[in-house]
Amino acid sequence: MNRIILWLLAIACSLATSTLWAHEIRPAYLQIEETAPATYDVLWKVPSRGDRVIDITPRFDASLELSDARETLLDGFVLYHYRLKGGGNSDGLPGTRLTIDRLPSTTIDVLVNIRLLEGGEYSFLLQPSENTVSIPREPDKLGVLTTYTGLGIEHILGGIDHLLFVLALIILTRGFGTIVKTVTAFTLAHSITLGLSTLGFIKVPGPPVEATIALSILFLALEILRGINGNPTLTGRKPWLVAFIFGLLHGFGFAGALAEIGLPQAEIPLALAAFNVGVEAGQLAFVAVVLLLIAALHQVREWSLAAQKIPPYAIGAISAFWVIERIWAF
Known part of the structure; x- marks a missing residue:
């Protein structure tokens, strides 16, 4: 898989951030x-x-x-x-x-x-x-199902931080099978904490979670740079493990968004399941688009080492800004 293509995609995603911020994702x-x-x-x-x-x-x-x-x-x-x-x-x-x-x-x-x-x-x-x-x-019940599935899709596709995290994981991952395992681990992990938090078994303050989510993206940006420089990384060796660990954290972020939205008290399990299905559908659609673009751009020539570092620096700069912004908001 051509790493340069993935870096091009990272640049495009980073440049699109300002546009996505313009949309109010809180209903x-x-x-x-x-x-x-x-x-x-x-x-x-x-x-x-x-x-x-x-x-x-x-x-x-x-x-x-x-x-x-x-x-x-x-x-x-x-x-x-x-x-x-x-x-x-x-x-x-x-x-x-x-x-x-x-x-x-x-x-x-x-x-x-x-x-x-x-x-x-x-x-x-x-x-x-x-x-x-x-x-x-x-x-x-179909109304609850369709409504919360749509909200899940909208939340993940409007959540540029979650998408940048998934994109960084794909950049760091080699081989289609490993990508499938990595995305599955991320899905399993955030499904666990989304359910536990929404049902009230675990309570975590929202602002520290959001700041740590931004920090997880910054960590992956640094991992990409280490890989470019030829240094072995934990994420490069075991991306599925890193995806699972940070996926637990991202699940609390999804739960915070769902708490802001609200749940129908008589249909909490159905609404929770539908929201989670929507999140996964949106996430898989994003991954599919990224992989299709990779296939379409497979003939792109190799870039210089300096050019290869632009996307992880862009992702790192955006996530560092989020870390500071979200800590300041405590």
């Missing part, structure tokens, strides 16, 4: 819980950046009455608490339409979870291209 969250027949507590959670709050609001059917909001600030979000009531002979939410006003003018998604008195639960993912949904009269 807004709308939680609706029925507390009495046709009466609901509504939690509306909107991402904020500094003093700027994204100007989107939920709009319900005219047969439903929404009370004034109570506002709370919390860790990069603004929380609004409402009371929603159905008037007269209204059956409540089932059979009505929900719209997120002004969502098409943004780049974020909205996760909607609805829980009814009799135990029924709905999950939807509204996007700028589709900001309205009809709430069915009968809940469907």
Whole structure:
């Protein structure tokens, strides 16, 4: 496998970072819980950046009455608490339409979870291209499955730090079989800690985890440079072992993202499994694209030693910046 091609891919991925940062990957969250027949507590959670709050609001059917909001600030979000009531002979939410006003003018998604008195639960993912949904009269587990699978795919493909880590692993790995083992080890490891953390068996503070994830990418960048200089490295000898160890750490990062998103309380195992499947699907798609580009560019000529060092320096510089930024945010 041509190492030069992998370095070219690393450069392209690094240059794309600024574009990916421009997309808000934290979704807004709308939680609706029925507390009495046709009466609901509504939690509306909107991402904020500094003093700027994204100007989107939920709009319900005219047969439903929404009370004034109570506002709370919390860790990069603004929380609004409402009371929603159905008037007269209204059956409540089932059979009505929900719209997120002004969502098409943004780049974020909205996760909607609805829980009814009799135990029924709905999950939807509204996007700028589709900001309205009809709430069915009968809940469907398929909604939870598709919603959280989509969120998993979106999270991994929008998480440039996780993708840079996977890319660095591929650069350090020799042979298709070894790549398969390495990616599988990473998948197994972060699936373990994602599940344990989400289900409450292990609690790890988010900021140190994010800083250490950045540090893991910096470590791989240094490993690439050592390999270029002809020095044997642990990652070069046993990439699957390094992938597994750091994969445990990345799983806590995925769990932190899922905690921000929120889970349907009646379908936690299904939503967790679907999110994990989405993460793996997105990760495998990324690996497939990288390998296809390698095949397409297989005839690229060899580069000088100095040119070969540009991509690991780029990855290292970005990850070092993240380390400092994330420690500063503690």
